[in-house]
Amino acid sequence: MNDKLLQEKTDAINDCIYSYLPKADTNTELIVEACNYSVRVGGKRIRPLIMRETFALFSENGNEPPILERFMAAIEFIHTYSLIHDDLPAMDNDMYRRGQLTTHAKYGEAFGILAGDALLTFAFQTVLEGMNEISDPVQLLRASKALLVLSQKAGILGMVGGQCRDVYVEKQNISISDKKLLEYIYINKTAALLEASALIGAILAGADKEETEKIQTVMTNVGMAFQVRDDVLDVISSQEVLGKPIKSDEKNNKTTYVSLFGIEGAGKIIKEYSDEAIRILDSLEKKNNFLRELILMLVDREK
Amino acid sequence: MNDKLLQEKTDAINDCIYSYLPKADTNTELIVEACNYSVRVGGKRIRPLIMRETFALFSENGNEPPILERFMAAIEFIHTYSLIHDDLPAMDNDMYRRGQLTTHAKYGEAFGILAGDALLTFAFQTVLEGMNEISDPVQLLRASKALLVLSQKAGILGMVGGQCRDVYVEKQNISISDKKLLEYIYINKTAALLEASALIGAILAGADKEETEKIQTVMTNVGMAFQVRDDVLDVISSQEVLGKPIKSDEKNNKTTYVSLFGIEGAGKIIKEYSDEAIRILDSLEKKNNFLRELILMLVDREK
Numbered sequence: 001m002n003d004k005l006l007q008e009k010t011d012a013i014n015d016c017i018y019s020y021l022p023k024a025d026t027n028t029e030l031i032v033e034a035c036n037y038s039v040r041v042g043g044k045r046i047r048p049l050i051m052r053e054t055f056a057l058f059s060e061n062g063n064e065p066p067i068l069e070r071f072m073a074a075i076e077f078i079h080t081y082s083l084i085h086d087d088l089p090a091m092d093n094d095m096y097r098r099g100q101l102t103t104h105a106k107y108g109e110a111f112g113i114l115a116g117d118a119l120l121t122f123a124f125q126t127v128l129e130g131m132n133e134i135s136d137p138v139q140l141l142r143a144s145k146a147l148l149v150l151s152q153k154a155g156i157l158g159m160v161g162g163q164c165r166d167v168y169v170e171k172q173n174i175s176i177s178d179k180k181l182l183e184y185i186y187i188n189k190t191a192a193l194l195e196a197s198a199l200i201g202a203i204l205a206g207a208d209k210e211e212t213e214k215i216q217t218v219m220t221n222v223g224m225a226f227q228v229r230d231d232v233l234d235v236i237s238s239q240e241v242l243g244k245p246i247k248s249d250e251k252n253n254k255t256t257y258v259s260l261f262g263i264e265g266a267g268k269i270i271k272e273y274s275d276e277a278i279r280i281l282d283s284l285e286k287k288n289n290f291l292r293e294l295i296l297m298l299v300d301r302e303k
Numbered sequence: 304m305n306d307k308l309l310q311e312k313t314d315a316i317n318d319c320i321y322s323y324l325p326k327a328d329t330n331t332e333l334i335v336e337a338c339n340y341s342v343r344v345g346g347k348r349i350r351p352l353i354m355r356e357t358f359a360l361f362s363e364n365g366n367e368p369p370i371l372e373r374f375m376a377a378i379e380f381i382h383t384y385s386l387i388h389d390d391l392p393a394m395d396n397d398m399y400r401r402g403q404l405t406t407h408a409k410y411g412e413a414f415g416i417l418a419g420d421a422l423l424t425f426a427f428q429t430v431l432e433g434m435n436e437i438s439d440p441v442q443l444l445r446a447s448k449a450l451l452v453l454s455q456k457a458g459i460l461g462m463v464g465g466q467c468r469d470v471y472v473e474k475q476n477i478s479i480s481d482k483k484l485l486e487y488i489y490i491n492k493t494a495a496l497l498e499a500s501a502l503i504g505a506i507l508a509g510a511d512k513e514e515t516e517k518i519q520t521v522m523t524n525v526g527m528a529f530q531v532r533d534d535v536l537d538v539i540s541s542q543e544v545l546g547k548p549i550k551s552d553e554k555n556n557k558t559t560y561v562s563l564f565g566i567e568g569a570g571k572i573i574k575e576y577s578d579e580a581i582r583i584l585d586s587l588e589k590k591n592n593f594l595r596e597l598i599l600m601l602v603d604r605e606k
């Protein structure tokens with residue numbers, strides 16, 4: 001991976017996301033500050049990156065419609081809201097993320113809940129404001145379909161569903177003897193939003209059915225590899241590198257791919273998922289080398 | 304108000320809302336149950352009622368497009384999510400609503416947070432699935448505009464914004480010496496979703512700019528009257544009638560229209576707002592007597 005190019009592309013995405021952040025008036029200063037804080041704390045911006053690069057992969061001429069950047073901001077707002085709610089005392093009860101105070105730790109629990117609600121709602125508002133300016137019916141249909149995918153992948157049959165199953169399994173202290181349930185949780189909790197990112201890029205670029213299905217499967221595999229790698233990093237990394245406490249899974253007696261298969265076994269599983277992702281990506285006629293490099297980086301990340 | 308007619312219309316709305324509730328598979332049983340429970344606990348279904356009756360008021364031929372019922376379900380899902388989150392321990396910490404256990408009291412705090420997130424996301428999904436089936440560009444544009452209004456009125460510049468200001472004022476123990484701030488909170492916390500209900504009905508019916516603005520102002524006034532009446536009911540009603548503990552504002556030392564102006568003063572304010580609502584409604588050329596009766600009932604409710 002060309003680090004300079006990655007940095008440039010990430011910077012451009014940050015500019016885009018920040019430009020769509022909610023603006024404050026006298027009565028909304030604190031909630032807007034909490035939303036801005038949560039988004040600006042940072043992150044790798046993987047989802048908007050995947051979206052833009054998938055659009056570039058499938059687009060005929062590479063000309064981005066204005067709505068694409070709104071979707072890029074929206075998916076990052078949704079990702080951020082999910083982290084805010086995930087960190088709440090009733091959920092994972094985390095005080096730090098990326099080396100910074102979590103939203104509820106900084107602004108109080110009520111504002112943690114409300115900042116999450118605000119960002120989730122604002123994600124849809126951001127896209128819908130853009131849709132209101134589209135006059136071409138084909139473009140409007142594509143945007144409407146892409147927003148439907150976002151709502152599906154972020155909801156009960158996607159991210160929230162995975163989250164619920166995760167909480168349920170944890171609270172009930174069920175030991176996950178077969179990996180099917182863990183797989184369900186990872187596919188929904190993590191892979192769903194990566195799939196949405198690629199699907200939205202593909203839909204806006206006018207990709208055909210086969211291309212759209214393939215890029216979705218690529219991302220399911222990337223998501224699985226990414227999340228199993230998370231299990232491994234929780235054991236082998238350090239708080240300095242990750243920006244959050246390590247060995248939290250072990251402490252919470254959480255079933256993970258590492259607790260089920262050991263570090264080496266988990267490593268093999270990661271390789272299977274990443275090989276499959278690359279195999280399907282390479283089977284596409286259209287190419288985007290940066291996206292390929294990005295995927296290789298994601299499945300083999302250090303933090 | 305014709306009670307039988309109101310009951311019939313409410314029953315029809317319940318059928319509609321229930322038909323759009325999320326369906327469960329093996330992995331989503333508990334979250335879907337929590338969402339269903341929260342919606343089915345009941346309520347007056349004011350928002351979908353207002354939406355349908357406003358559509359009837361402005362529609363040329365009265366033929367409802369299929370998307371209208373999806374919006375009716377969606378706004379009730381959003382209203383329900385806001386109650387679930389509002390009842391959480393970090394917010395109002397209420398164990399009962401409408402005589403039944405609140406969602407977090409029944410399913411635990413984590414599922415309270417997640418059921419709210421799920422319903423909010425599902426509200427958008429419900430409408431977007433319907434939009435995906437619209438082939439007429441004019442209808443698609445109207446639906447897209449109506450969904451934008453929903454996101455705006457439910458978000459930072461609407462319901463969530465009002466909620467945040469309410470929490471902030473409470474936690475900081477600021478005494479509200481002028482009524483401007485209280486008015487801001489009520490307009491956003493309560494009136495915003497009533498405005499959205501009427502606006503969506505008007506937009507889908509193709510109402511003109513003046514009609515749309517007028518019906519919005521009607522609902523701002525209805526919302527204010529409704530919420531000030533809430534302050535009064537908290538003092539003069541009983542737990543049996545309301546289905547929730549009374550005198551909670553006094554106990555929490557909360558500034559309300561009653562604490563500022565007394566019961567009589569608050570009553571006068573309610574009358575001003577409701578007179579204004581009816582005056583503007585009556586200034587419209589188009590008429591819907593049921594909507595008029597509904598508004599009169601809302602501003603003078605007993606529970």
